Amino acid sequence: MKRYSKNGKGDLFSVKTATILSILVFIMAVGASAFRKDDAPVKEVKWSAADRDSIESVKAFATVYKVLMSPRCMNCHPAGDVPLQGDDSHLHTMAPKRGHDGKGVFAMKCSNCHQETNTPGLHTPPGNPDWHLPPADMKMVFQGKSAHELAKQLVDKKKNGNKDIKKLIEHADDGLVLAGWNPGEGRTLPPVSHAEFKKAWLTWLNKGAYAPKK
Numbered sequence: 203m204k205r206y207s208k209n210g211k212g213d214l215f216s217v218k219t220a221t222i223l224s225i226l227v228f229i230m231a232v233g234a235s236a237f238r239k240d241d242a243p244v245k246e247v248k249w250s251a252a253d254r255d256s257i258e259s260v261k262a263f264a265t266v267y268k269v270l271m272s273p274r275c276m277n278c279h280p281a282g283d284v285p286l287q288g289d290d291s292h293l294h295t296m297a298p299k300r301g302h303d304g305k306g307v308f309a310m311k312c313s314n315c316h317q318e319t320n321t322p323g324l325h326t327p328p329g330n331p332d333w334h335l336p337p338a339d340m341k342m343v344f345q346g347k348s349a350h351e352l353a354k355q356l357v358d359k360k361k362n363g364n365k366d367i368k369k370l371i372e373h374a375d376d377g378l379v380l381a382g383w384n385p386g387e388g389r390t391l392p393p394v395s396h397a398e399f400k401k402a403w404l405t406w407l408n409k410g411a412y413a414p415k416k
């Protein structure tokens with residue numbers, strides 16, 4: 203009897219303890235999960251809010267725009283179907299046409315005159331293995347665009363050759379972009395170095411690719 207009642211007490215005790223313990227564990231688990239749930243979105247919001255910065259982004263685009271509109275870039279991004287030449291961006295002599303793939307038409311192929319590397323001497327064709335205009339169905343016009351229009355166009359996949367942010371970032375080191383800083387004799391360089399351009403390009407994109415008001 204003694205033993206039985208002792209056992210009974212013991213059982214009762216352990217049942218109570220187990221119940222209290224499991225309640226405690228339950229409260230801790232709920233508490234922890236509630237804490238986790240509260241914490242995650244806050245972190246996410248903070249992270250992207252810290253990363254997007256319209257002022258920094260727009261400021262960086264001012265540098266980007268100066269480069270894009272410089273003759274070394276704009277001459278291959280004309281409003282019409284004939285490339286431009288020179289620091290004054292006049293129409294290309296002999297008017298070679300874009301063609302559907304941007305590489306010229308019939309006997310007037312860009313690569314007839316534009317070799318793989320720059321031809322030495324003044325007023326000779328700059329060279330690059332891939333020298334051509336953007337294609338007819340995706341002209342990527344810079345000439346005549348305001349900073350606002352160009353910023354919008356650059357990130358529009360329907361107008362930029364289906365480039366997402368990653369591909370746009372990579373384009374900073376594209377062979378034809380780099381060609382702008384190796385333009386051949388007698389041509390002025392873009393207004394800032396390639397490193398400065400790339401830094402501004404990355405800042406503009408990573409901070410949210412905001413378009414200036416105008």
Ligand code: HEC
Binds near residue numbers: 278365
């Ligand atoms: C020889 C002609 C040529 C020159 C010079 C040139 N580009 Fe381009 N550019 C192209 C072609 C062709 C494409 C399309 C390439 C593609 O989509 O893969 C292009 C595409 C681009 C794009 C992506 C289009 C978009 O709307 O997002 C950017 C940005 C660009 N060029 C910037 C520049 C910059 C900056 C320079 C000067 C430093 C420059 N380009 C000089 C021919 C040129």
Ligand code: HEC
Binds near residue numbers: 277313316
């Ligand atoms: C008949 C030869 C010839 C053909 C074909 C030709 N070019 Fe040229 N291109 C030249 C010469 C020469 C120059 C240099 C002119 C100068 O500096 O006065 C030049 C300069 C340029 C420039 C100016 C580069 C700069 O930085 O200012 C661009 C852009 C250009 N060509 C694009 C093209 C494209 C695109 C094609 C094909 C659609 C093409 N060219 C076809 C001979 C040619």
